[in-house]
Amino acid sequence: xxxxxxxxxxxxxxxxxxxxxSLTEEDLFSESAAIRLNNSIxxxxxxxxxxxxxxxxxxFPTKSSxxxxxLVKFDADFNVTVAAQNTxxxxxxxxxxxxxxxVIQGSGPILTFNTYNDVLHxxxxxxxxxxxxxxxxxxxxxxxxxxxxxxxxxKRGTIIYMKxxxxxxxWTGYFEKLDSVNxxxxxxFSTTLKxxxxxxxxFSLTNGNTHIFTxxxxxxxxxxxxxxxxxxxxxxxxxLLTPINQESSSAQEFVLSDDKNELVSEDGNTKIxxxxxxxxxxxxxxxxxxxxxxxxxxxxSSIIKNAYYTIDSTVSAKTRKLEYIGFTNNKGWGTSLAxxxxxxxxxxxxxxxxxxxxxxxxxxxxxFNNFGDSYDKNGKTYYDSYNLSDFVSxxxxxxxxxxxxxxxxxxxxxxxxxxNPNKWFDLDLK
Amino acid sequence: MKKILxxxxxxxxxxxxxxxxxxxxxxxxxxxxxxxxxxxxxxxxANYLEPYNLDFRYRMQDAxxxxxxxxxxxxxxxxxxxAILAKYLWFDVYGEVVNEDFLKYYGPRMIHLIxxxxxxxxxxxxxxxxxxxxxxxxxxxxxxxxxxxxxxxNEYYFHTMHHEFMHIxxxxxxxxxxxxxxxxxxxxxxxxxxxxxxxxxxxxxxRDHSQYAPLGFVSAYASSxxxxxxxxxxxxxxxxxxxWWNELLRQAALPGPNGETxxxxxxxxIEEKINICKKWLLERWDINLDSLRQNVRERQLHVNExxxxxxxxxxxxx
Numbered sequence: 056x057x058x059x060x061x062x063x064x065x066x067x068x069x070x071x072x073x074x075x076x077s078l079t080e081e082d083l084f085s086e087s088a089a090i091r092l093n094n095s096i097x098x099x100x101x102x103x104x105x106x107x108x109x110x111x112x113x114x115f116p117t118k119s120s121x122x123x124x125x126l127v128k129f130d131a132d133f134n135v136t137v138a139a140q141n142t143x144x145x146x147x148x149x150x151x152x153x154x155x156x157x158v159i160q161g162s163g164p165i166l167t168f169n170t171y172n173d174v175l176h177x178x179x180x181x182x183x184x185x186x187x188x189x190x191x192x193x194x195x196x197x198x199x200x201x202x203x204x205x206x207x208x209x210k211r212g213t214i215i216y217m218k219x220x221x222x223x224x225x226w227t228g229y230f231e232k233l234d235s236v237n238x239x240x241x242x243x244f245s246t247t248l249k250x251x252x253x254x255x256x257x258f259s260l261t262n263g264n265t266h267i268f269t270x271x272x273x274x275x276x277x278x279x280x281x282x283x284x285x286x287x288x289x290x291x292x293x294x295l296l297t298p299i300n301q302e303s304s305s306a307q308e309f310v311l312s313d314d315k316n317e318l319v320s321e322d323g324n325t326k327i328x329x330x331x332x333x334x335x336x337x338x339x340x341x342x343x344x345x346x347x348x349x350x351x352x353x354x355x356s357s358i359i360k361n362a363y364y365t366i367d368s369t370v371s372a373k374t375r376k377l378e379y380i381g382f383t384n385n386k387g388w389g390t391s392l393a394x395x396x397x398x399x400x401x402x403x404x405x406x407x408x409x410x411x412x413x414x415x416x417x418x419x420x421x422x423f424n425n426f427g428d429s430y431d432k433n434g435k436t437y438y439d440s441y442n443l444s445d446f447v448s449x450x451x452x453x454x455x456x457x458x459x460x461x462x463x464x465x466x467x468x469x470x471x472x473x474x475n476p477n478k479w480f481d482l483d484l485k
Numbered sequence: 486m487k488k489i490l491x492x493x494x495x496x497x498x499x500x501x502x503x504x505x506x507x508x509x510x511x512x513x514x515x516x517x518x519x520x521x522x523x524x525x526x527x528x529x530x531a532n533y534l535e536p537y538n539l540d541f542r543y544r545m546q547d548a549x550x551x552x553x554x555x556x557x558x559x560x561x562x563x564x565x566x567x568a569i570l571a572k573y574l575w576f577d578v579y580g581e582v583v584n585e586d587f588l589k590y591y592g593p594r595m596i597h598l599i600x601x602x603x604x605x606x607x608x609x610x611x612x613x614x615x616x617x618x619x620x621x622x623x624x625x626x627x628x629x630x631x632x633x634x635x636x637x638x639n640e641y642y643f644h645t646m647h648h649e650f651m652h653i654x655x656x657x658x659x660x661x662x663x664x665x666x667x668x669x670x671x672x673x674x675x676x677x678x679x680x681x682x683x684x685x686x687x688x689x690x691x692r693d694h695s696q697y698a699p700l701g702f703v704s705a706y707a708s709s710x711x712x713x714x715x716x717x718x719x720x721x722x723x724x725x726x727x728x729w730w731n732e733l734l735r736q737a738a739l740p741g742p743n744g745e746t747x748x749x750x751x752x753x754x755i756e757e758k759i760n761i762c763k764k765w766l767l768e769r770w771d772i773n774l775d776s777l778r779q780n781v782r783e784r785q786l787h788v789n790e791x792x793x794x795x796x797x798x799x800x801x802x803x
Contacts, residue, residue, distance in 0.1 A: 132521065154561065155544060169544035171560040171600045171628060181555040185604025185611075189555060193547050209547065 096164040099196045102204065103129040103158070103166070108224060109136070110204070110217040113287045115296050116178045116190030117211045121266035122287025122296065124233055125175065126226050127217065129156055137174040140230040143188070144177035149227055164196040166206060191215075214296070232290045239315050240293065242464030244344060244484055246335050251326045252301050260327065268295075292318050299325065316462040329463050331417040332456035336468045336482065340382050340390060340411065345485035346468065347381030354481040362446045369442045370396050380446070381485060382409065387431070392423070392447065394437045405433030407447060418473065419454055423447045450480070524802035525565055528795075532572055533596075537588055540595045541568055550599060550623065551615075559600040559627040566632045567598055567624070567642070569795030574784055575646045582776045593653060595621040602626040610678050614645035616652040632792050635785050639724040640688035643781075647720035655715060658769045664761045665711040667754050668701040671745075674709050680742075681705035690728045698737035701747055701754030718755070719762045723778050 103110075109128030116123070126138040135156040140149040154172035159165050168175050178190030191208030194215060198205045204217040220229070245264035249256045260268045261277065266288070271281040285296040291310045298307035306320035309327055318327040329335065340346055348355065350363050363380070370377040375396040385391045391406035408424040408431075426435060437443045454470035459481060466484035522530070525543075533539040545558035559567070579587050593616070602625050603612040615623045624645060631637050673680070680696035681704075702708040707717035722730075737751035747754055759774075766772040784791070 154558075157544065159546070167544075167546070169546065169558050170564065171558045176557045176600070179555065179557045181557070181601050181604055183604075185555065185602075187555055192557070210552070 092160060092164065095196070095199075096158045096160065099158045099164045099166065099199050099204075102199045102201060103156075104131050105201065106219045108220045108222050109226070111220050111229070111290075113216045113218070113289065113294060114178065114190070115213045115215060115285055115287065116188045118213050118296065119267075119283065119285065120188065120190075121285050122294070123178065124230070124287060124289075126220060126229060127175075133157055135168065135172070137168075137172050138226050138230075139174045139177075140233075145174070149230055150174055151226075158196070161193075161209070162195060165193055165209065166196055166204075167193045216294075229290060233288050236290060236292065236311065237288045238464065239311060239461050240288070240318070240463050242461075242466060244339055244342070244466050245464075246338050246466075247330055248463065249328050249330060250299070251328055252299075252304060253324050257301060270299075301325075318463070327463070329458060329465075332458045332468050333413050333417050333419045335458060335466075336419070336456055337411060337413070339466060339484060340384050343384045343386075345379070345381045345383045345393065346466075346482035347379045347485050349467075349481050349483050354483070356477055356479045358478050359449065359480045362449045365442045366394075366446055369440075373441075374398060375401075379485065382411065382482065385431075388434070391431075391434070392450075394434070394441075394443060396437075396441075403433055405435075405437040406431040407434045407438060407443070414453060417456065419456060419470075421451055421454065421470075423451055449478075452478075524799050525561070525568075527802040528799045529568060533568070533576075537576065537592055538594060539592065542595060542597045543568065545597075545599060550597065551603060554603040554612075555601070556603060556625075557600045557628075559598040563600070563627050563630045564598055565796065565799060566630055566792055567627050569792055570630075570632070570638070570643070570788065571596065571624075571646060573788070573791040573795070574643050574781060575650070578777060578780050578784065579772075582780050583770075583772050591619075591654065591657070593620060593622040593650070597621060597623045598627045599623060599625045600628040609683075613641055614649045616649035616656075619653040619656050622646070622649045622653075633789055634688075635788060636688040636690070636726075638788075639785075644720050644724045647723050648716045651716035651719050652712070654770060655712065660712075660715050660765050661761055664715055664758060667758055668708070668714065668747075671700040671702075672708060672710050672714070677705050677709035680708055690726065691732055694733050694736040695739065696742045698733055698755070699739055699741035699747065699751035700745060701737070701751045701758065703733060703755060703758075714758070715762065718758045719766070719774065722759055722762070722774065723781050 106128070109126050112125040112127050114123050114125055115121075123139065123141050123143065128136045130136075133155050134153060136151055136153050138149065138151040139145050140147065150173070152173035152175070154168060154175075155170040156166065156168050159167055172192075176192055178188045179192050181187045189211060191210050191213065193209040194206035195209060196204060197207050197214075202219045206215045206217065207213070208215065241264045245262070248260040248263060250258040250260055250270070256273050258273060259271045259277075261271070261281075262269045267283050267285045269277060269281045270284050271277045284299075286293050287296075289308070292308070294308045295306075298305045304320075304322060304324045306322070306325035309318035309320055309325075311317075312319055316329070320326070330338070336346060348359075348363060350360070350367070352360070355363065366380070367377045375398045378395040378397055380392065380394045383391060383393050385393065385406045388406040388408050390409050390411055392409050393404060393406050395402070395404040397403075408427075410420070410422045410424055412420050412422075414420050438447065453473040455473055457469045457471070458465045459467040459469050467481050469479060469481045472478035529541045529543075533541045543559060543561075543564035545556070547556065550556050576588055576592070579592075605611065611626070613625055617623070624642060626641060629637075630642060677697075682693035682696075685692045697705050697708045700708065702714060702717075703721045704717050707714040725733075734752045734755065737755055739751075740746055741751070749757070763774045766774050766777075
């Protein structure tokens, strides 16, 4: 019995001793995690300082905030200069501020702006409500190369890119360029844009002037299906906070085309384009804005100009001044042709009810609704006594509208008579 | 046979005890960046780290703060002023009135500056300072420091420093239970802020103390709970002016907000609380509260000179 126990014990120990080293695995990394972290911190330090003209920071305070551009220059002595120019935190003025920076250990290398910077921390300051804009000032460095850093806000988790600024790009010039790009895309009135994927319109994009698009899938209602996608203006176009992933294509950065009429994704498959001119006109008027006739040779054909001149002369003969004629959406009379004249402090606006309707793809009809049971008396006076009747008769008809200028943002629509190319006029946003 | 088996067993056991690892030690993972210290860093080393083993942390690390609040760092120039004034109106005071070693033993090991206040919007309150385990003192809203406005700084910073330091002291040696009986029944940890005067700046000499002083409290916050009452009584006694105290005691002698009449009036209770504090500080810590108060008051007259001198010292490290 004792012998058997000895054999069993011996067998067990020999088996155990044989197995101890048999499953040794090769290390995946040649160095420990801590040393690799130290190295990545040193690497981030080196890259940050290497940009002698600084970095363009595409900053989103939170995942639901519009993006704000900053320029950031890191010095080897851990001083940093940050610049911005926006309406939210710098009152539209170019502003710079200096403070300190560092890259520290955390869950990865963390870039921190650890003393207060008037420009950057304006997005993080809790202000009087204890909340503020909730932006981060500590960022995990997800990746870094000599041209781009991908950062992630420690608290909000927002992905923020930094891109090396060109050596010859002046800092004030950078913000001027952003303003110019913004004007080219959104102009004075931000109309609905369309997101086109592989040639098919997939989404309507609204509220672009807030720099937070509302994406609504084509054919669906904004109320049920609209969702928000923040973006930031870049010096070449715009960049969405998160990429649009549709039909096996992904798009996040969009570049203004050479003719500035559309924004095109890197792979060229996704585009942001304008609506048809008829939709642009109707959208602006529906927003109760004015689309006025522009009384000049460049903006109306001689037929229209002569009719306009007749009204202008009649108004002048009555010692008044013709201020404008245009289309709008009046609270009382709906879509209307408006005419406005003044005589010192005496200011009279009249309205004639009109229907502006799309008859087919990018064709529309202007139709005077005549005087029914109720009408604007001032409008009727202008119609009867100021030669407005002839003008109204003349502009009624079918038109082919076109956008004049950069298509994404232009608020000038040219209407050319479908049957008479010599009859045309431009309508400009007042 | 038995011997052979026993021998084999022993060899196997010895063999099984050996390690199969060939790992060697690597360099330390705690690598200090080889960064040249700034003049301010060197001044902090000379004035806080070397004498007090204290990390004066002005470069904010959010992870080291209360992450449930939205907080921002302090401006560099405000950090410098705060470091100079904290030394002048806190550390040097104890060094002079008690002894040089006192804060080396009992002082905090870290002071962390935060640029903004920690707001509690729902309660309409904000945290001005915290003391954690006798080790770390956090001072908030340091970006608002106004080096030449003593009343403001007293209210928001130096009152807070003495307040938090007294927490550290009473966490080591308990204050008399008798203190808690004087306003018993009138502490309100939930709605104490309702007793404060919202219409007047905190630092104003003339304020409406009517909601708490007649109940024997020196501030609305003192009325939240006894330990806050204890440290508020001492810290306000040290930092507030005679005019402020006289006004407090005048209002404390009146009936309470609901007609309460305290035995000996609220003013009497406040005086009694101060006496308890004085006795506790003297007997348990060998600190004369009136000497401390007098020293702070004299120093407050020379704050601007202290700041100028401190900045010159910092510059001398450049």
